[in-house]
Amino acid sequence: MLPTILRCLSVALLIFSSLQLQVIAQASTANRTTETEEAAITDPDQECSPYGYPPVGNQLGSFPPIWEAASILQNDSAAQAKWNSISGSIPSNISVKTEPPASDYPSSDPDCWWTYSLCTTPKLSGLPLDVTAAPEPSTLGYGFDDGPNCSHNAFYDFLQSQNQKATFYFIGSNVADWPLEAQRALAEGHEICAHTWSHPYMTTFSSEAAFAELWYCMQMIKLAVGVTPTCWRPPYGDVDDRIRSIAHALGLQTIMWEYDSEDADVNGNSITDQTVENNYNNFIQTANNGTFNSTGAIILSHELNNFTMSEAVKFYPQLKTSFQHLVPVGVSLNKTQPYVETNYSLPTFAQYVSGIVTTNGTRVSNSTSSGSSTPTSSNPGTSSTASSAASSSNAADRAVDIGVVRILLGMLFLIASWYMF
Numbered sequence: 530m531l532p533t534i535l536r537c538l539s540v541a542l543l544i545f546s547s548l549q550l551q552v553i554a555q556a557s558t559a560n561r562t563t564e565t566e567e568a569a570i571t572d573p574d575q576e577c578s579p580y581g582y583p584p585v586g587n588q589l590g591s592f593p594p595i596w597e598a599a600s601i602l603q604n605d606s607a608a609q610a611k612w613n614s615i616s617g618s619i620p621s622n623i624s625v626k627t628e629p630p631a632s633d634y635p636s637s638d639p640d641c642w643w644t645y646s647l648c649t650t651p652k653l654s655g656l657p658l659d660v661t662a663a664p665e666p667s668t669l670g671y672g673f674d675d676g677p678n679c680s681h682n683a684f685y686d687f688l689q690s691q692n693q694k695a696t697f698y699f700i701g702s703n704v705a706d707w708p709l710e711a712q713r714a715l716a717e718g719h720e721i722c723a724h725t726w727s728h729p730y731m732t733t734f735s736s737e738a739a740f741a742e743l744w745y746c747m748q749m750i751k752l753a754v755g756v757t758p759t760c761w762r763p764p765y766g767d768v769d770d771r772i773r774s775i776a777h778a779l780g781l782q783t784i785m786w787e788y789d790s791e792d793a794d795v796n797g798n799s800i801t802d803q804t805v806e807n808n809y810n811n812f813i814q815t816a817n818n819g820t821f822n823s824t825g826a827i828i829l830s831h832e833l834n835n836f837t838m839s840e841a842v843k844f845y846p847q848l849k850t851s852f853q854h855l856v857p858v859g860v861s862l863n864k865t866q867p868y869v870e871t872n873y874s875l876p877t878f879a880q881y882v883s884g885i886v887t888t889n890g891t892r893v894s895n896s897t898s899s900g901s902s903t904p905t906s907s908n909p910g911t912s913s914t915a916s917s918a919a920s921s922s923n924a925a926d927r928a929v930d931i932g933v934v935r936i937l938l939g940m941l942f943l944i945a946s947w948y949m950f
């Protein structure tokens with residue numbers, strides 16, 4: 530009698546767990562084949578469940594491993610040719626740096642190394658100035674680093690509800706993981722700039738490796754979103770004239786900042802949530818006392834996680850009050866052609882402030898998105914290219930782990946009851 534009950538219970542446990550795993554598997558391969566489907570998801574756990582997107586997934590072999598330092602792939606003749614064509618113009622008398630700066634780096638800062646001196650006026654001739662502020666009076670060059678973050682829909686919904694556009698500095702590896710999220714930025718009229726492939730301290734990289742970080746970020750944005758950026762922001766602001774010249778040769782304008790919310794730096798010790806609030810409040814006070822009356826500003830903030838995006842939402846009304854205009858950086862520069870592809874435009878500053886916040890960059894219908902490579906309708910569930918980063922700790926994964934343990938236990942019981950009785 531007892532063995533039969535045990536056996537029945539084990540079988541029941543096995544069946545129950547398998548069924549549950551199937552349900553979870555369906556939920557975690559959420560139905561996302563287009564940007565609009567992705568943008569409609571409201572549960573952050575579901576947003577952050579990985580999915581396959583064949584147009585990008587099928588090409589990952591042509592990119593460096595996601596979240597690893599980039600180098601030119603052996604068989605990538607296009608990247609090699611581009612590097613060969615520019616390498617002669619990259620200064621060879623500027624040393625590769627260490628982080629933090631070595632004690633023997635000359636205090637005269639010959640390389641205009643931002644990390645050392647906050648230098649933004651290159652010393653090497655032929656390089657344009659870094660952009661550090663929106664040139665228009667009382668104007669904030671509004672933007673966010675480190676995206677796309679898988680959970681960004683609440684934030685993008687908020688921006689959409691305010692008819693607010695911004696500049697997004699995307700990490701290539703994040704775009705590879707979350708291509709439809711990257712497409713949403715373009716579809717809703719935001720500006721996209723590059724933020725490297727794997728987010729390193731660029732001055733610590735060889736010139737060829739630094740080139741690869743920029744090149745593959747640009748190529749991934751082109752593949753996933755359909756446009757190639759012409760602006761970039763160095764991770765940690767770590768740029769010198771050697772890195773500037775590589776970016777310049779790739780057609781990338783260097784965008785920096787003069788104010789830092791430190792929203793990505795919270796460590797619970799020297800930088801707390803309160804530090805970030807103070808930074809935002811100081812910045813708003815600085816705007817209120819007329820500091821930006823003749824030239825605007827740029828503040829560093831992030832599309833990194835729920836905290837950084839929540840702070841952005843929280844302080845938006847005050848920024849809106851303290852500045853006459855909040856615009857993407859490219860708009861503040863009248864940069865109407867922000868991409869290599871010339872069929873996509875941004876409004877001029879005058880257009881934007883008169884209420885024309887998008888030109889032909891907006892999503893044109895519910896079911897298609899302009900400016901993005903049209904996704905194929907292949908079944909996302911069959912792709913094996915599900916992303917790995919940012920997802921390993923999500924609820925679905927934990928549930929799967931518990932389910933697998935249950936199945937193993939069930940089998941163990943079954944075998945044990947078989948032999949014992």
Ligand SMILES: *[C@@H]1O[C@H](CO)[C@@H](O)[C@H](O)[C@H]1NC(C)=O
Pocket residue numbers: 560566
């Ligand atoms: C997925 O979305 C498409 C388009 O919205 C729809 O036609 C299809 O039925 C959906 N499939 C599933 C399995 O939900």
Ligand SMILES: *[C@@H]1O[C@H](CO)[C@@H](O)[C@H](O)[C@H]1NC(C)=O
Pocket residue numbers: 589590591602604605606
């Ligand atoms: C380079 O080789 C990888 C496989 O190692 C392949 O997936 C990729 O398509 C190749 N890329 C090019 C540009 O030929």
Ligand SMILES: *[C@@H]1O[C@H](CO)[C@@H](O)[C@H](O)[C@H]1NC(C)=O
Pocket residue numbers: 620622623639640653654
């Ligand atoms: C590096 O060489 C260039 C000329 O090629 C020169 O203009 C520049 O001053 C040099 N930089 C340093 C840091 O010596």
Ligand SMILES: *[C@@H]1O[C@H](CO)[C@@H](O)[C@H](O)[C@H]1NC(C)=O
Pocket residue numbers: 811814815818819820
């Ligand atoms: C405005 O406030 C900032 C920060 O408190 C301060 O550094 C700056 O001197 C002030 N400027 C004016 C014109 O009051």
Ligand SMILES: *[C@@H]1O[C@H](CO)[C@@H](O)[C@H](O)[C@H]1NC(C)=O
Pocket residue numbers: 818819820822
């Ligand atoms: C800045 O501009 C505002 C609004 O035009 C004005 O009220 C304020 O006095 C100006 N402040 C300074 C320091 O110029």
Ligand SMILES: *[C@@H]1O[C@H](CO)[C@@H](O)[C@H](O)[C@H]1NC(C)=O
Pocket residue numbers: 678679680833834835836918919
């Ligand atoms: C994106 O944001 C979510 C929510 O805060 C966070 O759990 C996740 O780690 C973030 N992803 C990355 C890649 O930082």
Ligand SMILES: *[C@@H]1O[C@H](CO)[C@@H](O)[C@H](O)[C@H]1NC(C)=O
Pocket residue numbers: 573680681683684835838839842
């Ligand atoms: C932060 O997370 C909470 C809880 O998941 C969510 O309701 C809220 O929309 C998120 N906020 C942002 C800006 O992502």
Ligand SMILES: *[C@@H]1O[C@H](CO)[C@@H](O)[C@H](O)[C@H]1NC(C)=O
Pocket residue numbers: 664665861862863877878879
């Ligand atoms: C942008 O264009 C307006 C005229 O439409 C001009 O006043 C302004 O100076 C331009 N700004 C820049 C940064 O070129």
Ligand SMILES: *[C@@H]1O[C@H](CO)[C@@H](O)[C@H](O)[C@H]1NC(C)=O
Pocket residue numbers: 871872873874888889
């Ligand atoms: C987008 O706008 C630009 C500039 O106005 C124009 O040249 C281009 O033809 C437009 N592209 C499309 C697809 O409408």
Ligand SMILES: *[C@@H]1O[C@H](CO)[C@@H](O)[C@H](O)[C@H]1NC(C)=O
Pocket residue numbers: 893894895896
């Ligand atoms: C967009 O969706 C609305 C409501 O779901 C529908 O009435 C409308 O026809 C759709 N428009 C297009 C262009 O598909």
Ligand SMILES: *[C@@H]1O[C@H](CO)[C@@H](O)[C@H](O)[C@H]1NC(C)=O
Pocket residue numbers: 755870872873889890899900901902
């Ligand atoms: C611009 O042209 C590219 C192909 O060159 C195309 O993939 C993209 O959809 C076009 N974008 C717009 C907004 O028309």
Ligand SMILES: [Zn+2]
Pocket residue numbers: 674675724728764765
């Ligand atoms: Zn960053």
